[in-house]
Amino acid sequence: MNAITELSQRVAATGVAVASISNSNHLGRLAWYAEHVAANGNVLIATTTSEALVHPWGGRVAMLGTNPLAIGIPAEPHPFVLDMATGVVSMGLIHDRASRGQKLQEGWALDADGFPTVDAARAVTGAIAPFGGAKGYGLGLALEVLVAALTGSALGRHVHGTLDEESVCNKGDVFILLSGSNSAVPAISSYLAEIRAVAPLHASAPVQAPGDGSRARRERAYRDGIALPERLSMELLRLAAARHAKEGDVSQGSA
Amino acid sequence: MNAITELSQRVAATGVAVASISNSNHLGRLAWYAEHVAANGNVLIATTTSEALVHPWGGRVAMLGTNPLAIGIPAEPHPFVLDMATGVVSMGLIHDRASRGQKLQEGWALDADGFPTVDAARAVTGAIAPFGGAKGYGLGLALEVLVAALTGSALGRHVHGTLDEESVCNKGDVFILLSGSNSAVPAISSYLAEIRAVAPLHASAPVQAPGDGSRARRERAYRDGIALPERLSMELLRLAAARHAKEGDVSQGSA
Numbered sequence: 001m002n003a004i005t006e007l008s009q010r011v012a013a014t015g016v017a018v019a020s021i022s023n024s025n026h027l028g029r030l031a032w033y034a035e036h037v038a039a040n041g042n043v044l045i046a047t048t049t050s051e052a053l054v055h056p057w058g059g060r061v062a063m064l065g066t067n068p069l070a071i072g073i074p075a076e077p078h079p080f081v082l083d084m085a086t087g088v089v090s091m092g093l094i095h096d097r098a099s100r101g102q103k104l105q106e107g108w109a110l111d112a113d114g115f116p117t118v119d120a121a122r123a124v125t126g127a128i129a130p131f132g133g134a135k136g137y138g139l140g141l142a143l144e145v146l147v148a149a150l151t152g153s154a155l156g157r158h159v160h161g162t163l164d165e166e167s168v169c170n171k172g173d174v175f176i177l178l179s180g181s182n183s184a185v186p187a188i189s190s191y192l193a194e195i196r197a198v199a200p201l202h203a204s205a206p207v208q209a210p211g212d213g214s215r216a217r218r219e220r221a222y223r224d225g226i227a228l229p230e231r232l233s234m235e236l237l238r239l240a241a242a243r244h245a246k247e248g249d250v251s252q253g254s255a
Numbered sequence: 256m257n258a259i260t261e262l263s264q265r266v267a268a269t270g271v272a273v274a275s276i277s278n279s280n281h282l283g284r285l286a287w288y289a290e291h292v293a294a295n296g297n298v299l300i301a302t303t304t305s306e307a308l309v310h311p312w313g314g315r316v317a318m319l320g321t322n323p324l325a326i327g328i329p330a331e332p333h334p335f336v337l338d339m340a341t342g343v344v345s346m347g348l349i350h351d352r353a354s355r356g357q358k359l360q361e362g363w364a365l366d367a368d369g370f371p372t373v374d375a376a377r378a379v380t381g382a383i384a385p386f387g388g389a390k391g392y393g394l395g396l397a398l399e400v401l402v403a404a405l406t407g408s409a410l411g412r413h414v415h416g417t418l419d420e421e422s423v424c425n426k427g428d429v430f431i432l433l434s435g436s437n438s439a440v441p442a443i444s445s446y447l448a449e450i451r452a453v454a455p456l457h458a459s460a461p462v463q464a465p466g467d468g469s470r471a472r473r474e475r476a477y478r479d480g481i482a483l484p485e486r487l488s489m490e491l492l493r494l495a496a497a498r499h500a501k502e503g504d505v506s507q508g509s510a
Contacts, residue, residue: 018271018433043404045300045431059453059462071397073404082397084390114454132387135339138465139394141450142326142337145443149298149328149435155446176300176431178273180404188400191410195396198314199369207314210393 004033007177011042020150021173026050026162031083031214033175034072038079043178044072047143049171052157054087055127057137060114062127063156065171066090067143074180076189081211086140087128094123099231147172259288262432266297275405276428281305281417286338286469288430289327293334298433299327302398304426307412309342310382312392315369317382318411320426321345322398329435331444336466341395342383349378354486402427 003019010017027033030046037044050065070083088108097104097120109123110116117123130137148155153172161169198207228236258274265272282288285301292299305320325338343363352359352375364378365371372378385392403410408427416424453462483491 014269016271016273016431043401045401056450056453056462058456058460059450060456061453063450063453069394071401073397073400075400080397080400082393084393114456131390135386135391138337138339139324141465142328142335145328145330145335145446146298146300146326148443148446149439150433152436152439155442156449176271178405181407184404184407187410188403191400191403194411195311195314195318198311198316198318201313201315201369205313207311210396 003175004037004177007175008037008040008042011177011179016176016178018150018177019173019175021175022151022153023168023170024173025169027173029083030068030070031072031081031211034070034083035079035081035211036072037177038072038074038081041074041180041182043074043180044070045176045178046070046072046174047147048173049144049147049153049155049159051159051163051171053091053128054130054137054140055110055114056141057130057134060110060127064130064137064140064144065159066128067140067147069139069143073188074182074185075192076185078211078215080188080192080209081214083211083214084131086130086136086143088131088136089128091124091128094120094128098124100229147174150174258430259292259432262430263292263295263297266432266434271431271433273405273432274428274430276430277406277408278423278425279428280424282428284338285323285325286327286336286466289325289338290334290336290466291327292432293327293329293336296329296435296437298329298435299325300431300433301325301327301429302402303428304399304402304408304410304414306414306418306426308346308383309385309392309395310365310369311396312385312389315365315382319385319392319395319399320414321383322395322402324394324398328443329437329440330447331440333466333470335443335447335464336469338466338469339386341385341391341398343386343391344383346379346383349375349383353379355484402429405429 003021007017007019027048033046034044047069049067052062052064053066054064055062066085066087068083068085073080103118104120104123106118107129109126109128111122111126130140144155147153151172154170159171161167162171192209195209196207200206262272262274282303288301289299302324304322307317307319308321309319310317321340321342323338323340328335359373359375359378361373362384364381364383366377366381385395399410402408406427409425414426416422417426447464450464451462455461
């Protein structure tokens with residue numbers, strides 16, 4: 001957040017400020033930054049790269065990060081927050097399906113030999129498809145190259161360090177902060193309300209704006225807590241116990 | 256191009272410069288600007304809005320422009336140029352199919368009543384689907400709102416003026432020019448070469464980088480000319496003749 005604080009101070013005078021960050025570790029969720037900046041009245045365009053997990057459109061090998069793009073913009077009653085990875089699904093979802101023994105949808109992934117697979121366990125060592133065919137691939141590739149151009153980060157299969165604890169992380173992050181026009185907020189807010197009120201194709205699925213689903217899930221989680229699969233819950237308790245034992249704090253390791 | 260020239264001069268000192276443009280007309284192809292900026296050693300992120308032609312994901316009515324995103328980045332032997340609209344196809348393609356009596360693919364469009372259609376003539380008055388499902392919709396919507404936040408442009412169904420000659424154009428354009436790092440060009444160029452060399456899923460379709468197809472078509476057109484459908488060719492000659500007659504230059508109106 002130091003970069004965001006610094007950019008927020010500069011942008012009042014300059015109208016735009018950019019942070020190009022290299023050799024930093026996984027930054028978590030871009031949405032968090034986008035929401036924070038927009039809630040404070042500015043616009044954020046942010047992107048970051050990752051280990052190569054996504055194959056180019058029409059290719060057999062993972063060559064791109066899941067390269068998410070986030071855009072945060074002031075609006076009422078909530079800031080507008082887009083945060084989307086450029087893979088059709090996340091590697092986390094593929095691991096989750098593999099751990100539950102569930103199949104993938106066709107077109108989501110290739111195995112390690114570059115052949116399409118619906119077997120999640122085989123996809124874990126393969127490649128995820130880009131979202132949206134050639135266009136989504138184009139976007140993901142543009143973000144990979146953009147981040148390298150601005151930060152000097154590594155590209156494609158040369159990126160490492162967010163998925164292991166040994167390598168120095170050599171991916172890059174880019175934050176572009178812009179001062180928005182306060183006078184645009186009412187028109188933007190009305191427009192987003194119009195979007196949510198559009199007649200839906202399926203009566204049971206109202207039209208949403210990006211971030212609506214996440215916001216609802218967050219509110220539910222604050223209220224009801226988060227349900228973890230028992231296996232994951234046990235694994236977390238086991239790790240906590242091991243950590244406490246290692247630190248000599250065995251008193252809390254018995255949960 | 257005045258904005259691009261101005262931004263290019265400023266960016267040498269500031270590292271980033273932004274043009275937010277309102278009340279200007281259709282700017283043609285964003286790729287042209289992206290290629291120009293990248294060929295001169297800088298990075299361009301550019302977007303623009305249009306009349307509402309694209310429906311929100313899961314909705315029945317056109318509420319978004321085709322909102323293209325372009326990203327240009329210095330690379331060898333060609334600049335990297337992405338220029339993609341956020342509709343699954345262009346309205347131009349739907350008009351073209353309608354004029355040829357050809358069907359659309361399922362999922363491309365809705366008719367004026369908000370029902371899915373493969374009849375191009377009915378889709379002309381309806382809505383185009385966003386590319387890439389919910390993610391492509393999210394991107395298109397983010398660009399619509401981003402442009403409004405920075406330029407004060409109209410939004411959604413309030414945008415007019417690029418498809419008619421009567422209204423003042425109230426869409427917006429945003430150009431973000433950044434100074435790239437020259438030292439990143441070799442790594443980016445190698446990476447793009449690696450991408451193009453990835454084993455293809457189908458032997459007859461090598462992996463491409465964004466812009467490769469357009470560049471090849473442009474080179475072919477310079478060499479062989481452009482083949483127009485006869486009907487369009489006749490229509491252009493008719494318009495040219497009418498224009499010449501109106502200007503009193505009937506000598507060139509007989510072609």
